[in-house]
Amino acid sequence: MQDSQTANRNETPERILDVAQGLVQTRGYNAFSYADIAAVLHVTKASLHYHFPSKASLGLSLIARYESRFRQLLDVIDAGNQTSAEQIRSYMAIYAGVLADHRMCMCGMLAAEFETLPKPMQSALDHFFEMNEAWLEAKLRQGLGDTSLRFADEPRSLAQFIVAALEGAMMLARSHADDARFHAAERRLLAGLGI
Amino acid sequence: MQDSQTANRNETPERILDVAQGLVQTRGYNAFSYADIAAVLHVTKASLHYHFPSKASLGLSLIARYESRFRQLLDVIDAGNQTSAEQIRSYMAIYAGVLADHRMCMCGMLAAEFETLPKPMQSALDHFFEMNEAWLEAKLRQGLGDTSLRFADEPRSLAQFIVAALEGAMMLARSHADDARFHAAERRLLAGLGI
């Protein structure tokens, strides 16, 4: 009958992931501890270990959830009836939304720390970026086909470039506390697609 | 007369910085400890604290040295008689060299960890990027003037974009162990300047 207990049921792991994700996005994987999460949620570290036995397992769940949520957003974009150009704009808007929340893309942050991550997290990260690049590549090809986009490069390589540029712009916009830098990068990347 | 003593004289702080820089570039500021450096140099942690009282002071010295070395490389580029276009190529070659050494740009790495750094390090980092962007902006303006470059954007904003894109490309090339991604980004950025 205690609401904070009843409400938690089955949702506790999600709330742990919420807090952990925020910490990774602002501080990085190596700069947060179970104690930090415990303090926010007013539970003990031991309780966190019940849901996520190790930090590595927590990290892996973090990436899995992040990718599946990202995938859902892409599915929504795919379902709408926008041109490829508009869909790519929507894609960039996802990044912009994260930045507006004073966060770094979680997987961009983890990419910086790549060398220090457990193997399973590295593989999950690879998968996340592969998914992103594949989606973008498809949109680029589509846009070339229906003439809503205009560019010279190989679509796969251009997709990789766009992801890298967005991550880099996000990182520097955040450290300079200047979202305008990111939006300028967005505009320039779109200009490179002839839109 | 002991060579490892005589040789060390006055150079020990430099050797400490060398090791620390390598660790930051591959693992990040939050993922290395004095113990790691001590192990490489076969000295005690206390000895490191003699030269750099705190990790923050070590970090600050790290950025100061990195910026002054970077500045020297830019001065060499300035001194040569290349076109602006060629000078910008040389600038990108600095980044490529770091990546070829399986390292991330030290300041790019620190930018990801920005939120967790002591204030003095944050300010030093701002200064590093400001210096980079100002140099690039000047080269872009110069290239517009002597018609060796062709682009539509504001030079300052374009300079910021190029730095961000290089950092992002470097970060993802490193995590994918695929230097080709970075070189593709280089080519695309140069193409955006009409070269």
Add this chain to the structure above:
DNA sequence: TTTTGTTTACCAAGTAGTAGGTAAAATGTC
């Protein structure tokens, strides 16, 4: 009454950082 989630109370190892001491080199001063 078993399952689920939590707490208390730990642990071994690692973190940055300090105290106090030592040998040797550098710098005076006679």
Add this chain to the structure above:
DNA sequence: GACATTTTACCTACTACTTGGTAAACAAAA
């Protein structure tokens, strides 16, 4: 040149605290 003094560069041994992680007891549902 010989002497005392200071500085440099290091060490051993420690403190105070944090890290990820565990075991066992306990509470609340189902």
